Amino acid sequence: MMNAQQIVLANRPEGMPTKENFRAESITLPPLNQEEVLIKGLYFSVDPYMRGRMKDVESYAPPFPVNEPVYGNVVGEIIDSKSASFKEGDLVRGILPWATEAVAKAQSVVKIDASIADPSYFLGILGMPGLTAFFGLLYIGKPTPGETVVVSGAAGAVGIIAGQIAKLKDCRVVAIAGSDEKIEMLKEKFHFDEAINYKTIPDLNKAIKDACPKKVDIYFDNVGGKISDAVIVNINTHARIVLCGQISLYNATETPVGPRLEPLLVTKSALMQGFLVGDFKNKFSEGIQQLSQWIKAGALKYHETIIDGFDKLPEAFAGLFSGKNIGKMIVKA
Amino acid sequence: MMNAQQIVLANRPEGMPTKENFRAESITLPPLNQEEVLIKGLYFSVDPYMRGRMKDVESYAPPFPVNEPVYGNVVGEIIDSKSASFKEGDLVRGILPWATEAVAKAQSVVKIDASIADPSYFLGILGMPGLTAFFGLLYIGKPTPGETVVVSGAAGAVGIIAGQIAKLKDCRVVAIAGSDEKIEMLKEKFHFDEAINYKTIPDLNKAIKDACPKKVDIYFDNVGGKISDAVIVNINTHARIVLCGQISLYNATETPVGPRLEPLLVTKSALMQGFLVGDFKNKFSEGIQQLSQWIKAGALKYHETIIDGFDKLPEAFAGLFSGKNIGKMIVKA
Numbered sequence: 001m002m003n004a005q006q007i008v009l010a011n012r013p014e015g016m017p018t019k020e021n022f023r024a025e026s027i028t029l030p031p032l033n034q035e036e037v038l039i040k041g042l043y044f045s046v047d048p049y050m051r052g053r054m055k056d057v058e059s060y061a062p063p064f065p066v067n068e069p070v071y072g073n074v075v076g077e078i079i080d081s082k083s084a085s086f087k088e089g090d091l092v093r094g095i096l097p098w099a100t101e102a103v104a105k106a107q108s109v110v111k112i113d114a115s116i117a118d119p120s121y122f123l124g125i126l127g128m129p130g131l132t133a134f135f136g137l138l139y140i141g142k143p144t145p146g147e148t149v150v151v152s153g154a155a156g157a158v159g160i161i162a163g164q165i166a167k168l169k170d171c172r173v174v175a176i177a178g179s180d181e182k183i184e185m186l187k188e189k190f191h192f193d194e195a196i197n198y199k200t201i202p203d204l205n206k207a208i209k210d211a212c213p214k215k216v217d218i219y220f221d222n223v224g225g226k227i228s229d230a231v232i233v234n235i236n237t238h239a240r241i242v243l244c245g246q247i248s249l250y251n252a253t254e255t256p257v258g259p260r261l262e263p264l265l266v267t268k269s270a271l272m273q274g275f276l277v278g279d280f281k282n283k284f285s286e287g288i289q290q291l292s293q294w295i296k297a298g299a300l301k302y303h304e305t306i307i308d309g310f311d312k313l314p315e316a317f318a319g320l321f322s323g324k325n326i327g328k329m330i331v332k333a
Numbered sequence: 334m335m336n337a338q339q340i341v342l343a344n345r346p347e348g349m350p351t352k353e354n355f356r357a358e359s360i361t362l363p364p365l366n367q368e369e370v371l372i373k374g375l376y377f378s379v380d381p382y383m384r385g386r387m388k389d390v391e392s393y394a395p396p397f398p399v400n401e402p403v404y405g406n407v408v409g410e411i412i413d414s415k416s417a418s419f420k421e422g423d424l425v426r427g428i429l430p431w432a433t434e435a436v437a438k439a440q441s442v443v444k445i446d447a448s449i450a451d452p453s454y455f456l457g458i459l460g461m462p463g464l465t466a467f468f469g470l471l472y473i474g475k476p477t478p479g480e481t482v483v484v485s486g487a488a489g490a491v492g493i494i495a496g497q498i499a500k501l502k503d504c505r506v507v508a509i510a511g512s513d514e515k516i517e518m519l520k521e522k523f524h525f526d527e528a529i530n531y532k533t534i535p536d537l538n539k540a541i542k543d544a545c546p547k548k549v550d551i552y553f554d555n556v557g558g559k560i561s562d563a564v565i566v567n568i569n570t571h572a573r574i575v576l577c578g579q580i581s582l583y584n585a586t587e588t589p590v591g592p593r594l595e596p597l598l599v600t601k602s603a604l605m606q607g608f609l610v611g612d613f614k615n616k617f618s619e620g621i622q623q624l625s626q627w628i629k630a631g632a633l634k635y636h637e638t639i640i641d642g643f644d645k646l647p648e649a650f651a652g653l654f655s656g657k658n659i660g661k662m663i664v665k666a
């Protein structure tokens with residue numbers, strides 16, 4: 001028997017989430033059954049997609065029940081095991097509750113190899129965000145050398161990888177982000193060809209047009225809304241619009257409206273494809289292998305915003321929607 | 334030297350086109366040069382896409398110049414030839430001016446084989462509309478047996494073929510059209526599973542939901558706008574939205590707005606793909622062969638609205654946008 005802290009969804013956010021939507025609780029963990037493990041959470045991932053699960057509507061994943069713990073990607077350490085697959089000290093990753101310690105089925109977690117990269121990287125570049133960027137860009141965007149790729153949310157966990165993979169594929173990469181600090185990082189550390197601060201540029205449409213003299217072949221979209229409007233009006237014939245995320249719309253309380261894109265998609269013979277990383281489940285090992293190889297070779301860099309303290313999870317999550325993170329947002333317990 | 338009548342674009346339509354946007358003129362044709370032919374127009378195609386070329390904006394095809402003849406698909410008869418490839422009496426098809434007779438380069442027209450089908454069919458089921466339906470449905474929609482396919486503009490030149498090909502692929506086909514006469518034809522003659530009159534149904538969204546108990550796997554869209562809104566809200570995971578036409582929006586004088594679809598496309602991992610039939614140019618012979626085979630086997634039926642009189646071309650064209658045609662709209666000279 002062990003005591004732990006967990007964070008539950010206290011009520012469903014209306015619009016922007018706040019820390020008042022969550023509540024910390026003390027719980028007593030049950031003893032382990034066979035094929036179960038006890039995990040101490042080390043790194044907790046907060047991701048924009050989790051906002052969708054806080055709504056009471058059917059989606060690709062069931063909604064989080066109110067008064068139950070929030071679940072997300074967690075890297076933790078095995079501190080007790082009734083499974084032959086895991087021993088104390090093993091580092092694992094899985095979809096686990098926001099809890100300081102948790103009991104999980106052994107089959108619900110996978111071991112991570114900290115010799116490849118820091119454990120927290122398995123929540124980012126070597127986790128869901130990395131695979132999302134990899135499959136979205138390569139399998140939907142299908143970049144060819146010399147093409148122009150625009151990435152929105154380019155300083156975010158996924159965008160920062162998508163842009164770098166596009167560079168590795170010899171594309172011109174134009175990044176859009178929301179602070180001068182992010183813009184500087186995207187140019188100086190990640191060497192994107194252009195980086196535009198959408199919050200300070202007077203005319204985003206014109207800025208994109210100027211930055212993309214050969215128009216936009218691939219738009220890797222993490223944000224949606226007015227930023228996307230400005231990009232999409234600049235697409236090329238046979239453009240591919242990779243719909244990865246729509247963070248600007250996740251907190252909308254009414255159905256967002258915008259220009260109808262279909263007539264342009266017809267005249268440009270353009271593709272717009274939504275996807276979830278799970279669509280590529282049977283190719284995950286290919287993605288992990290290639291990403292690991294690029295990391296080891298120094299071809300892919302990464303950036304994290306690590307917030308200290310398990311109890312900061314609600315604030316860190318809410319901060320995603322005001323752009324507080326640079327790169328992957330992670331809470332370290 | 335021969336006199337002919339031609340119809341020119343007198344001025345660019347604002348909103349709905351009217352016959353006042355066009356003007357008939359008498360012209361004298363020049364004598365034939367080598368590798369030219371003289372063609373008497375028999376059947377003239379009016380197609381929604383031509384509306385786009387009447388605007389003064391860059392698109393996939395250059396705009397029609399004002400005071401110059403409108404060009405469209407025409408089936409005609411060779412009445413004089415300075416090319417070894419054609420002799421008098423040959424039936425041909427090509428993009429030709431709206432003119433009773435016209436001089437054309439021999440290489441700009443192709444012979445048609447009237448033993449396969451009536452000559453006018455080469456403007457419809459065996460022409461651009463047939464190929465559009467064929468490639469859009471099969472190469473973008475990728476129907477599999479048992480899937481639900483919704484076709485908007487289902488009684489139009491393209492929709493009527495797309496729906497039938499979906500039936501040939503063992504799909505459930507739900508048709509949307511705008512008159513009871515069309516609905517009856519779609520059910521009785523074409524045997525679509527359901528047909529909905531969007532003009533009289535009180536709640537289109539609910540009607541589509543009821544008609545698609547397993548949701549919408551493929552949406553073959555010819556119309557756009559509010560009809561599409563009602564369909565798209567009912568899509569399945571991994572749905573394919575084939576953007577063929579957007580006739581409801583072609584006459585818009587301001588950028589049409591509507592619900593932003595991207596968040597739904599993400600959660601449904603759905604594809605939206607615009608296309609032009611020319612994207613499949615190198616596969617045209619495959620399409621023509623398969624369509625001809627289906628016609629000969631009686632597996633594909635067709636319907637035409639034929640309007641008599643060359644001078645009726647402007648009216649016939651304008652009529653497309655008020656849904657006056659059932660099936661392919663054609664003007665017989």
